[in-house]
Amino acid sequence: MRKLIVLFCFFIVVFSSFAQNKYDSIGEPRIQVIKNDKTADISGRFLVLENDILYPYSNNSADLNFLLPDNYDYNRMLGYYQRVVYCYLTDNPPIVYQLMQWSVPIVIYMDKDIPKDVQDDFKNFISKLQMDNIKHLDISFTKRFKNSNYHIKSTETAVNGYDKNYEFDSEEDRLNDLLTGSTYKLVTDGNNKFYGGVLQIHLKSFQTNDDVTKRLKQLFYKSLGNFVADNYIETNSLLHNDYDNSAEILDFDLNILKIHYSLIYDQRIYLADFRNLLTWAQRQK
Amino acid sequence: MKNLFTLFILFGFISISQAQEHTTESSRKIYTSLKAYKLTYKTPLTKQDTLNFVVREHDTLVLITPKMSRNGKSVPYEYKDKSFLKYYKKSAFRSSGVDSTDQRQVMRYWKDPIKIFFSESISRKTRKDIMTLAKEISSQVDSLQISEVKKVEESNYVVYLFDDYEYDSLMKNYTNSDYYLHWNTRNQIYRCGVKIDTKIFYNQALISNKLKELFVSTLGHFYAINDLGCESYFANCYSENKQLTSLDLEILKYHYSYGICKGTTLQDFEVQHEKAKSVLKEHNVLINFFHLD
Numbered sequence: 408m409r410k411l412i413v414l415f416c417f418f419i420v421v422f423s424s425f426a427q428n429k430y431d432s433i434g435e436p437r438i439q440v441i442k443n444d445k446t447a448d449i450s451g452r453f454l455v456l457e458n459d460i461l462y463p464y465s466n467n468s469a470d471l472n473f474l475l476p477d478n479y480d481y482n483r484m485l486g487y488y489q490r491v492v493y494c495y496l497t498d499n500p501p502i503v504y505q506l507m508q509w510s511v512p513i514v515i516y517m518d519k520d521i522p523k524d525v526q527d528d529f530k531n532f533i534s535k536l537q538m539d540n541i542k543h544l545d546i547s548f549t550k551r552f553k554n555s556n557y558h559i560k561s562t563e564t565a566v567n568g569y570d571k572n573y574e575f576d577s578e579e580d581r582l583n584d585l586l587t588g589s590t591y592k593l594v595t596d597g598n599n600k601f602y603g604g605v606l607q608i609h610l611k612s613f614q615t616n617d618d619v620t621k622r623l624k625q626l627f628y629k630s631l632g633n634f635v636a637d638n639y640i641e642t643n644s645l646l647h648n649d650y651d652n653s654a655e656i657l658d659f660d661l662n663i664l665k666i667h668y669s670l671i672y673d674q675r676i677y678l679a680d681f682r683n684l685l686t687w688a689q690r691q692k
Numbered sequence: 693m694k695n696l697f698t699l700f701i702l703f704g705f706i707s708i709s710q711a712q713e714h715t716t717e718s719s720r721k722i723y724t725s726l727k728a729y730k731l732t733y734k735t736p737l738t739k740q741d742t743l744n745f746v747v748r749e750h751d752t753l754v755l756i757t758p759k760m761s762r763n764g765k766s767v768p769y770e771y772k773d774k775s776f777l778k779y780y781k782k783s784a785f786r787s788s789g790v791d792s793t794d795q796r797q798v799m800r801y802w803k804d805p806i807k808i809f810f811s812e813s814i815s816r817k818t819r820k821d822i823m824t825l826a827k828e829i830s831s832q833v834d835s836l837q838i839s840e841v842k843k844v845e846e847s848n849y850v851v852y853l854f855d856d857y858e859y860d861s862l863m864k865n866y867t868n869s870d871y872y873l874h875w876n877t878r879n880q881i882y883r884c885g886v887k888i889d890t891k892i893f894y895n896q897a898l899i900s901n902k903l904k905e906l907f908v909s910t911l912g913h914f915y916a917i918n919d920l921g922c923e924s925y926f927a928n929c930y931s932e933n934k935q936l937t938s939l940d941l942e943i944l945k946y947h948y949s950y951g952i953c954k955g956t957t958l959q960d961f962e963v964q965h966e967k968a969k970s971v972l973k974e975h976n977v978l979i980n981f982f983h984l985d
Contacts, residue, residue: 437921438779438939510922511932553895592892594902597916597928603898605891674918 433680437673473669474688479662485685487639487659488666491646493678494635506676507593507633508667510600512545516555521610521619528620529559529627535656536664544631544668556603559623565609566590583648588612589622591630599675604630621652628660632667723753735760768978769968770951777965779919780943783926785958786915795959800873800913801947803880805837809847811856814899821900822851822907825936829911832941835948836911849884849910851903860885869893869902871910879955884910904934912947953981 476482489496494504515533517526533546549555568586575581589612594603606626613619628645629636639646643653645660676684723746724732737754744755772780781787787794808826810819819840826838841847850859858864863872863885869892874883886906893899908914908925922931925940946952953964968979 437927438919510930553897555895556898558894594892594898596930598918598922598930600929602930602932603892603894605894 433674433676433683469670471684471688471691473666474685475692480658484662488663489678489681491634491639491663492632496678504635505599506672506681507595507599507601508671509544509631510671511556511602512547513557514555515546515548515557515559516552517559518561520561521559522616525616525619525623529623532624539661541664541668543671544664558605560605560607562607562609565612566607585625585629585636589626591626593630606630617652621650625650631664634663722756724756726752726754729754733760765950766980766982767950768980770946770949771972772946776942779917780946781958782917782919783914783943784912784947787958795957797958798879799955799961800875800879800881801954802836802911804848804882805839806849807839807841807847808849808851809841809844811852813853813856814851815896817896818900818903822903825904825907828936829944833944833948835950848882851886854887854889863887871906873910873913886910901934911944950981
């Protein structure tokens with residue numbers, strides 16, 4: 408009898424987890440108007456208004472292939488990705504990081520007093536990112552301030568992105584910190600999506616133009632997902648604290664972006680949700 | 693008996709609004725519960741009044757005579773289906789509907805016309821963007837009038853930037869772009885300040901989009917919810933193509949419809965709907981809500 412109960416419980420667990428095997432179950436799909444759409448699934452939930460019928464937009468067919476480890480040379484790529492996005496992978500973390508994405512094309516305006524060779528090198532870096540055709544990540548430049556949503560701003564005032572009482576292990580660490588002499592601030596909606604930003608840089612805090620370029624590349628890359636920089640992989644990674652300003656973009660860094668922008672999530676994605684997605688991706692195989 | 697009088701149901705909550713049944717009969721009598729009468733009417737009951745008492749479903753009902761009547765307007769119950777109400781309640785009552793504290797959340801609304809003053813630093817283009825949206829709403833939503841004024845002392849709604857004069861002292865410590873609504877004990881909003889940080893909303897397009905989003909929220913202290921497509925002003929996600937969707941308009945129209953009591957808690961709102969729907973189902977008549985001036 409006891410074995411029967413255990414078996415019964417096992418089946419309940421298995422079947423209930425299969426019932427959840429849908430992208431939509433991480434959050435209800437959003438309601439939107441689908442006018443004159445005869446293919447809409449009217450057997451599902453819908454909302455009748457005076458003049459319209461609204462249906463939930465279903466994303467159940469979302470392709471989760473990008474969450475399969477076989478797609479990446481590093482077999483721990485998806486583990487690294489989680490650290491880059493969520494920082495803490497343990498239960499009850501001291502700070503809860505959340506997955507954040509740009510939901511609109513990024514249109515950059517660079518202040519004119521940023522040296523021309525820095526601007527050129529930075530544009531070259533962005534074009535290399537764009538060459539990889541990362542889905543849902545669109546970056547361009549504009550000469551018209553009013554058309555931009557990402558301002559790279561040169562400031563006369565020294566800026567630091569940390570509290571004045573923050574203690575570094577050494578002065579060298581402080582000088583190398585990404586947020587010494589530069590900061591960024593992003594406009595975020597209620598769904599953890601970015602739609603505007605300002606990256607400030609104090610040119611006088613840097614000895615050479617290469618140092619400025621290096622910092623811009625790193626900080627801009629970080630602002631694509633509020634990524635957590637650490638000593639990932641080699642020093643040619645933009646996420647390495649001792650980044651060497653490599654001319655090429657490391658596959659690791661590109662893969663982080665590919666994973667991050669394969670899907671623009673309808674709802675907030677917490678670490679537990681992301682792990683569910685990883686499980687469902689395996690089942691989709 | 694049912695046809696001899698109309699059943700007057702009044703929910704004697706904080707709200708001063710009342711409900712009564714709506715009928716097409718030319719002669720009708722209006723009753724209210726004794727408890728609600730004491731809360732709302734000042735005229736002492738006479739012996740004659742007590743003779744007119746009727747007992748209904750454990751309630752003693754008082755016949756309202758012309759000498760007791762107060763100025764106000766009677767509006768029939770506006771029926772809404774539960775799927776619409778689900779989204780309306782989440783936004784207007786800022787409720788997730790999952791715990792008992794939600795039941796005490798209240799809805800807030802503007803009773804007087806909204807008169808917007810823009811500080812000098814708000815660009816003409818931004819002012820135009822906001823007023824176009826405001827006029828679109830104002831023209832389609834009854835009981836909600838919105839206009840622009842040129843003098844701050846004539847306004848009850850001020851839009852300004854972080855480096856401007858501090859028009860609302862309660863916002864002086866704000867570090868993010870946001871709004872502050874002032875409301876009275878009847879949950880009627882009577883003043884609003886909206887303040888934008890131009891360090892981050894650095895150009896006209898970003899300012900306009902943020903202001904439009906905040907503006908719609910201030911029309912009822914609405915909460916942006918995660919159920920709606922991003923083009924909706926009631927959605928918690930950004931879109932470059934925000935527009936007043938049919939659902940947005942329906943939410944606003946309903947918020948300013950007097951076919952339900954205003955300024956109530958979620959709990960009272962639920963009870964009123966339950967009663968009104970039950971009377972509609974059982975007697976095929978609409979309860980009227982009487983709104984005192």
